[in-house]
Amino acid sequence: MRKLFRTALSIISISFLVSCNGNTPGETSDEFKPSLNTDTECEITIVGSYDNFEALEAEFDRFNVYYPNVSLTYEKIDDYNNVIGSVLEREEKPNIFFSYTWMMGNSKYDSVIDHMENLSDSSLKLNLDCIRPGLLSHDSNNNVLMVPVFSRTYGTLVNENLFKKENLKVPETWTELLNVCKSFSDKGYKSPMMGYTAKSSSYLMNTIAYPSFVAELANNPTALNLANNLDPSAGQYLRSSLEKVKALVDNGAIDVEECDKIADNYNKVILRFFEGDVPMMVCAGDTVSGTKKRESQSEAFVASPFDYSFYPIPSTEKGGYFIDSPSIEFSINKRCDDLEMTREFMRFLVSTKELNNMASLKRLVTPTKEMSFDSVYAPFGKVPQERTFSPEVIGIKDPLTAQVRIAALKVGRKTLTVDEAVAQYGALRE
């Protein structure tokens, strides 16, 4: 019954979002029509950092319906961020590669950016209109060099059965969150909220602090400017976010020592959550994407399955935030072989139908205007528009996010006080 309710809610939410974000004028039809000789034989290689990309491989099969003789391969690149430059220059050059907004403006990736084709070039006929505008990044020439294929958000996985078992309601406000955590603590749960805390890339602290900070800056351009420029004075805008981290740790909601037992930011986080004794596992949507496949890999979950959903962390008395930012983006290597077929594949892929299909398979949020949530993301459908932010739209730059991440981790681990972290904003290092 509950699942049914959730599914129905998802459908209503999606319908609402679709109606709010209806197709913009000029959006072309989603029906793909081959523009090249369908007998063309060639090889297309897509390189990225994912170990597995079955959702993309499914798209290969769908593309092969039109072009049966095109061989498409996904290749995982080791040490992607450091090696991608060489990979793009190798003898058998990849056609499409993963790209990230943080690469732009980083001189280390100038050569990578240089390989990116302008996807907003009208001659490519890419249907960029199907993508939510907030997720599209533009370079200084207003060109679109990368197309998001998934959207990332931040929140917490909630073990619904555990809440039910303890007769507790999933918190919707900051106060409720504190109370729920206390209740769990009182009932013997060592760390009602958990997550990966070992490195600064940790989602736990950052996921609590970052959405609040983004919300703080969204309506304050001056603060945003200062924060982007890593001006120490911008630290004051981070204070309330960091205090929330501190409060949760101090409150016993987060036991850092217990969280440190989680060895990595993805697989172990999921498997720990599936142990069934963690009420809330804080993570990003990327982590949620791995849950489905790992259900069968977790002996504990197979033995005692439970319902779970991904909720925004209620960091205000009104509720939580929905931070909508690109997860993975694709760029075309303009120096690859078979460039025309590469563009054709991108034309095929960049459509509401295919991107939604891929997001569904990957259990991630689609970047298209027609958002289709997996049922596990249903709670995000309830977040109102005023609490939905796109960092790219607001203009938040990567150095800023790094400062927040480090500050949150250090405050959470109590290596810095809130005051120290605020004061050191702009100069915080790993």
Add this chain to the structure above:
Amino acid sequence: MKKIWVVIVNVFIMISMVVFVFIYASTETKAITQSQIENFENSTVTMEQVTENYLKGEQRICDVWAHYINSEDMTMEEATSFIRVSHVLKNASAHLLYLDTQTGKSTKPKTGTTDEYDVSYSNLGLLNDLSWVHEIGTSINVSRAYTNPINGEQSIAFCNYITLKESGEAKDSILLRVLPVAELKDNWVFLKEKFENAELSIIDANGNYIIKGNSFKNSSFFEFYKSYNNIDSTKAQVLFNKITSETGSLTMYNSRHEECIVAYTPFNATGGWALLSLMPKKDLIVDTENWFLIGVITSGLIILFIFDLIVMLTFNKKLQLTAKEADSANKAKTIFLSTMSHDIRTPMNAIIGLTTITEKNLENEKIVAENLRKINLASNHLLTLINDILDISKVESGKLNFVPQSFSIVKTVENLMNLSQPMIKEKNIDFSFHISRMDKEYLYADQLRLNQIYINILSNAIKYTEPGGKVSVDMKEEESEKEGCVRLTYKVSDTGIGMSPEFMANMYQPFSRQTDSRINSIQGTGLGLAITKQMVDLMGGTIECESELGKGTTFTVILDIPIAEHQRSEMKLNSMDVLIVDDDEVLLETAVDTLESLGLKAEKAGSGLEALGMIKHREGTGKNYDIVIIDLKMPDVDGIETIRRIRSEVKTNVPILLISAYSWDDVEEKAKEAGVNGFLSKPLFRSTLYDKISEIVGSEVTSTEPESDYSDIEGMHVLVAEDNDINWEIISALLSMYGITSERAENGRICLEKIKEAKKDTYSLIFMDIQMPEMNGLDATKAIRALEDPWASKIPIVAMTADAFSENIEECLNAGMNGHIAKPIDIKLVIKVIRRIKEESKK
């Protein structure tokens, strides 16, 4: 066997055959496919050996390098230089790394640079766990596929621990001989053409691809398998252990849900590695399921089945029809017997009953006479019935022989009229008989059969017409297409009960009788029309019928009848003025025409009063009619009254003839009293008019009609073989009436003895009964025909028997008899036969 079972058995056989062909072809396909899979497995094993040899070769190079570096106590730079010198492969390179930092030097510069040889593996995770690297020369230490940090190529590395000198100290290091996977893949394909679509992968013990073929998805084969194939974790673990430890094959679905065969075999020289070869099952299966053959067989069987079914159904339908006909015939036989029983018993009842009554009233002559008359009627009816049965028998067996002879159509019609009169009178039927000019009086045909046809039709018309109804007969003679013949059309119309179309469809079937509430009882045998139709057909004529229920019926018989050789001499009378009076316009027209053909001047009057006026007018002019012919029945003033007035109002004593289609019995006296000079029956044939007018005016009448003179047979002596005393008495008495004497033989044996003993010409012929004691008629005839005496053996023998069916006649003729007369005997027929035999004996 019921039809449905025949169909089921056929369908079962058909399906069984198709299933057999299908199973046979499937089994063949499975066997060949299994053989192909085994072949595929063997090829995979071969590939494993080739690959292992290749890997060993590459590892050996690495071993040699490592051994040399270790033996020479080299620094990083020295070792790098050594390897650069040793390198011969263009795309191969070597990385030398300190194990503690996972950094070192590459033998080739970083892509895009010429002097940047530094290389780091610290972020790759490749060297974090080196359990797979063993001492030099002990195993193949090859890495998984990884991204070469120097050039970004997917590569594998053959490794060996080495020791490098740095700052005078030995430092644990590792040597990686790096080869691009692309190059390996290019040369690493199945050799056999039939497996050209096979793709190869090498996986480690965890299923992770060392080298990955395009069709292999995911980063782990095990994950790939689980993603597209339903299997629980326990079974999956068993399967995956098997894959990395045994040689075999499995079937799985790929990402396109295509069935694929994966052959696997472990590498002996590496820990837990396995070689996988995958190809779509459809490429491996040699389809021996010849669907075209199965289709042809199936179609053929279906066609055969349908054909057989149609033949069977047709055959069954015919059988059903035959059975129905047989059943119908059986029923007809039963109905026939039942009808016969009824129809025979009815007159027999009258005969027996009336005989009994008569015996009790012998002293009352009036009752005796009346009863004898009724007995005679019943006897005649019975005889008619029996004759009809005999005729039907003859017709149906094709044994009806016509005996043509010269006869007068006038006499035939007179006979017809005479026979019809009693019934016409009894039912008070308005009867008329018209003839158009009948030039040929004498025709040559079987008069009896012709009579039978005409009487049957006319008597039916009278029978089925209510009292007061109307029956009219039209007879005309026309030219025939047949040479020497005239076409005689005989048309009988009545206002009787008519017939329904349903009845008309079967009216020529024996025992068909139209019944109607207005007709109180069955009037005939129900055989008449059947006989008539058969006879008309045999005579080459046509019979047509138009009828409407409740309104009446018209039968038309058309026959082409040969003209007799002898006709009456020219019939011409002296010119006389004749007045003919009748209300029937048609009769007037035909009569005037006939009278004029006799050389007379004829005038006509439509009523008695008109005739009276015309006669008076003639009297006034002094030119009286020579003869006046007046119809009996006329409206207003009938014929007798007209005659009476003529006689009273006209002085001239003109001869007057009264004509009528009815019997004279009731009016003869009155007519004579009125002053009639003679009577004339309708229809008015030319010869009839000629004879009567000649008689009236006193002319000599000559006729070519043969006289009925029995002098030719008087004095004949015949032998009658008859065991029945009464029958003997009747025949003997009848023959004696014609001056023929007879002698009796009580049975066939006595007959034979008498013939043997008789002198030549003692007997003119023998009348032979068939069923007799001691010796029957047939045996006696055969014995007589076998006698040596030529006279005796050739004596004419005529069967006189109650065995009247066609086969009886045939038996008699076959026994050597010369003719057949059925009992009860018609003496006229007997005389006719005697005459015929006498004529034949003269020849």
